[in-house]
Amino acid sequence: MANQVMPNLLLKRAFLTPDRPAIQFKNETYSFKEVYEKSYQIAGQLIHLGLTKGDYAGVLLSNHAETAFIYLAFQLLDIKAVILNNRLTAEEIAWQLTDSKAVVLITETAFACKYEEIYKALPELTVTSKEELFSADFIEPIITEEINLDDVCTVMYTSGTTGHPKGVLQTYGNHWWSAVGSALNLGLSEKDCWLCVVPMFHISGYSILIRSIVYGMRMVIQDTFNEKEIIKAIQNEKVTIMSVVSTMLIRIEAELGDNKLPEEFRCMLLGGGPASKTLLENCMVKGIPVFQTYGMTETASQIVTLSPEYSLSKLGSAGKPLFPSQLKIMDPNGEEARGKTAGEIIVKGPNVTIGYLNREEESSEKIVNGWFSTGDIGYLDEDGFLYVLDRRSDLIISGGENVYPAEVEGVLTSHPDIVDAGVIGVEDENWGEVPIAFLTTKTEIDKDKISTFCLQKLAKYKVPKQLYIIDQIPRNAAKKILRRELRQYLKELKRQDCN
């Protein structure tokens, strides 16, 4: 049992390297000692709110140094943070707060409209803005000096493919091992500094905070994504690593023009879904050190990442599972797929969730003998590198052939006139299903020419049978395409046609 116990992460880090710079936000830099002092102060104010060890409490915040302090204050008290996506509607948030039995909601005045509505829906909930919290009385807190790696640290909701969102339980151990697995892959230098412009309410951002504490590494927090500002920050703040999703990388790559990122910048960690080969190739030409990665809320961020030495030779692959983790591809019969056969990706490791909050049945369906079924489709090449093809629910089967929307979208967005693309399957008398595409474009386009373009790059059965130009491809906060909404658009279009 002793193996499960560890010093409280922030307490230990502040003790080990108190004077190192830890968190940078706008013009302020906080050392680990200062981060500890801030978090300790907030812990005392949370106690005053009536929170105690083991409680679940909601956090609805935007990217800010204070968000880090609040998250860490929760850890100091061993209060479980139900971390809420601030892009959700009040109704969606209220649903998650109810589901998680959160006793308090910590938020900020910027979300006043939202949290007033939440309060109306849940009048028994204590709702406090951070501004109120920071001026509240302080009660000397009892700090949890040792954490148990098996204990829940955070809860983040994911929608999955069907039904209501589920609260993913992330233990201290999940976060710890994720940070360690990443360091063993990417290395760890005194000079490292990780730029966090991905949301801190997502595992992509929260995991940067954990790495900062575990590694003793500086992190720079940004609250909005602007490619110009990002490039400036990388240069001025001596950023060495950054987490991005495709859409961000596309804009950074375009903005860079003929310029290069500084040599010290050593890793552009690209997650949150598939990336087009064109983008990866463009980055390669410009010397942007892209590391493709695959992960999800349930794996406490990355679980598969491409090692530095394979970033060129295995372009397009997400890499191999991090040291402590394992991966298999399962065929539809539940057997391990061999060769390059595509199938469901299942994963195992100490960074994999122990299950969903208050959902034992779903948890035991998704996690069998430690193996978590991701629902995603991929294959392993002859050297064991993972290529992620798509989310299983999105798979289009046309005339017995598999069509993976991401692949089609990759081709479409490689066309110079196309900005973004979303592909779904629609019923078809002849083929069962056929793919169709929604596009956002730079200029007016000739649909026939696009089809010809696709036919040059894709087997005929993969080419979209219809192209619809729309204003924006609907994506969630993690930049994943909301295909349900695309289906909804289609219904409306057809209804209009009938009239």
Added chain:
Amino acid sequence: MANQVMPNLLLKRAFLTPDRPAIQFKNETYSFKEVYEKSYQIAGQLIHLGLTKGDYAGVLLSNHAETAFIYLAFQLLDIKAVILNNRLTAEEIAWQLTDSKAVVLITETAFACKYEEIYKALPELTVTSKEELFSADFIEPIITEEINLDDVCTVMYTSGTTGHPKGVLQTYGNHWWSAVGSALNLGLSEKDCWLCVVPMFHISGYSILIRSIVYGMRMVIQDTFNEKEIIKAIQNEKVTIMSVVSTMLIRIEAELGDNKLPEEFRCMLLGGGPASKTLLENCMVKGIPVFQTYGMTETASQIVTLSPEYSLSKLGSAGKPLFPSQLKIMDPNGEEARGKTAGEIIVKGPNVTIGYLNREEESSEKIVNGWFSTGDIGYLDEDGFLYVLDRRSDLIISGGENVYPAEVEGVLTSHPDIVDAGVIGVEDENWGEVPIAFLTTKTEIDKDKISTFCLQKLAKYKVPKQLYIIDQIPRNAAKKILRRELRQYLKELKRQDCN
């Protein structure tokens, strides 16, 4: 429980980065793939010897690439390696083999005299040289693909106060966490290469092998210590880190003269006992980046190491406990010592042994609620940095090897002419310390014969360099030897010599 499981270390590393250079010995370099292939081959030959998962087997080898392959073959099969100090006598080794119930001994022809004697003492033991093993038949082995961090990986014997050595159980988790704790402190670069000239049968050397596998890092093995060769190796092989004990560092520092080590050499990890302030200051002047560290067999190497940023300001300190570990100083009343009060050092963490093989009582005396009593004395300064004052009051450290007076006294008093014996350490220019003995005897004795007697039963470094006959060994009421008084005798003897 899933948290305890990990991929087999070598299997995973060979999968992740097969082509990286892994182990270098003399003119040969083996990639991780080759290390795996060699170890796999040996695993199949060990099976042929009749070894099976869970067995304990002795290993008596010198520093060599093949030693690494054999250690790793053991891990592939999950056979527990009883790792024997090759400086011990046949009698000492036979004792450890019996105590650990080892079923096989793997050794090398260089130790033929020794192992023939062992075989005489233990005729039922299967004794095989590596040379025989490597030409043995091969049976396709079943590799342990997953290890359990709680399972025993290695056993290394250390003596205590009471005479007989005890087998320290080192789990896979102990080794893993030790490697991770070290990386979080020292950082981890693709360019790293760790020079191993400390014995691979000690935790100092074995832990370098583990780090090589866990980090995907090159290690250079040397079989003998020669300061000229070491400096050459650092330069030619682009070594960045090296583990040393004081006696080695003194010789390297002297040999360097006005020269400097290459800039890429970033860490001289100094363990295995106290270092003089003069040595540390000399190294500082020459730009040798010394990192003092404190650790022992029971902590699977380092548990306290000085962080880079404090190597100057806290010169002489062993540093702070590595991230996953904890440390306290206890006063004689069993209370935690405060201020700069000296007391016994106790430690806790996932790298700390689970106990001694087949010695439940002694284990539960030494480890209480996860806290291991080291027996060493130290204090913490106002910033929490550890200063080790004394290794267990009576422990003698000679050239990095531990000499336990009780063990030497046990051998001396087993001689028919000796009534009582007391052993202490005295300063020595070459070895730091050497043991000397005070004796009370039945008759007049021939000192040379006593030395020969000792050499049959004790490793050479344990044999007293001087024997003094006195009337009575000073003991307290509890019959404990008063070593202070022996030191006093010695001073007086020397004073008489001068007159």
